[in-house]
Amino acid sequence: MRSLLAALLLALSLTQAPPAQAQARPAGSPIKPAPGWQPPAPAGAASPQAPAASRPRVRTDAAAADQDSFYDPSNPAFAQLQKADQALAGMPLDRAGLIDWMRMLDDGQISPREGLSGTGRAQPLDLDILLKNTRQMPWVRFPHSSHTRWLDCANCHPSPFEQRTGAARITMESIFRGQWCGMCHDRVAFITHLACERCHSVRNPAIAPEQ
Numbered sequence: 001m002r003s004l005l006a007a008l009l010l011a012l013s014l015t016q017a018p019p020a021q022a023q024a025r026p027a028g029s030p031i032k033p034a035p036g037w038q039p040p041a042p043a044g045a046a047s048p049q050a051p052a053a054s055r056p057r058v059r060t061d062a063a064a065a066d067q068d069s070f071y072d073p074s075n076p077a078f079a080q081l082q083k084a085d086q087a088l089a090g091m092p093l094d095r096a097g098l099i100d101w102m103r104m105l106d107d108g109q110i111s112p113r114e115g116l117s118g119t120g121r122a123q124p125l126d127l128d129i130l131l132k133n134t135r136q137m138p139w140v141r142f143p144h145s146s147h148t149r150w151l152d153c154a155n156c157h158p159s160p161f162e163q164r165t166g167a168a169r170i171t172m173e174s175i176f177r178g179q180w181c182g183m184c185h186d187r188v189a190f191i192t193h194l195a196c197e198r199c200h201s202v203r204n205p206a207i208a209p210e211q
């Protein structure tokens with residue numbers, strides 16, 4: 001529970017940090033910038049709230065410090081493995097700095113097979129579901145269109161989701177524990193606590209009546 005709260009607080013501070021974050025540190029500050037941190041662009045240009053287009057959008061070919069830590073470098077086959085920096089270079093990044101797979105699909109940079117045998121056909125469905133039990137957060141928009149380009153209906157129906165809007169009693173805690181959306185998000189799909197706004201994307205009139 002404590003780590004859940006910590007994750008929530010971290011995410012809230014990430015999403016709501018004021019532009020002051022970009023201010024220069026006082027001279028002689030012992031605080032070192034995070035790895036990969038870039039000095040902010042001159043005033044008037046990119047801010048932390050700036051539209052995604054003005055942030056670094058593409059994975060460089062620089063090797064991440066720990067990218068080979070999954071492997072045994074003394075194994076003779078290690079040299080033959082394609083390294084992550086080679087495989088991922090040029091791929092678009094999301095706001096959290098991770099590969100944006102939806103963008104890869106939209107831009108046609110990947111075209112996943114529609115079945116193991118290669119003969120199946122995806123069954124796209126353009127139906128947005130609006131989920132409004134979000135308390136002080138914007139409402140959640142679940143896009144069937146994005147999901148059915150990768151997934152069969154049977155991945156989600158009848159379990160864990162009934163084909164009836166509002167049937168599921170979803171909480172963030174259950175998502176963080178791997179249920180509902182969390183069966184895939186945090187595992188094979190984008191990381192939940194780094195991207196509240198990708199799901200909570202619809203204005204909630206109860207918290208933002210003016211916008």
Ligand code: HEC
Nearest residue numbers: 011131132133134135170171172181185192193195196199
């Ligand atoms: C993968 C999609 C997804 C992401 C990412 C996500 N949420 Fe949610 N959230 C949901 C869904 C679905 C509900 C339930 C809505 C409903 O049932 O009407 C929900 C409900 C909530 C609720 C109300 C229920 C509760 O548990 O208190 C809060 C508060 C909330 N989310 C906060 C957050 C915060 C903060 C983040 C980022 C750390 C976040 N959410 C990220 C999908 C998501």
Ligand code: HEC
Nearest residue numbers: 123125129147148151152153156161163164165166167168
């Ligand atoms: C990634 C998960 C996922 C996939 C894949 C998926 N759905 Fe859904 N579907 C949902 C969720 C979530 C809801 C809302 C459930 C709730 O609110 O309890 C829903 C609701 C529905 C509803 C009810 C809509 C309404 O008006 O009440 C229908 C119909 C539906 N889905 C059909 C389909 C069909 C047909 C496919 C395959 C082409 C499909 N779904 C694939 C997650 C999915």
Ligand code: HEC
Nearest residue numbers: 101102140141142146150155180181183184189190198199
């Ligand atoms: C069966 C697996 C699965 C489940 C369950 C699932 N998702 Fe996803 N979702 C994916 C995959 C795969 C992607 C695409 C990869 C990525 O963006 O990381 C995705 C992408 C998304 C996107 C980005 C869409 C876009 O066009 O940019 C949103 C928003 C989203 N999911 C919301 C939800 C919400 C809300 C729920 C729960 C109600 C949910 N998902 C449940 C697998 C799932």
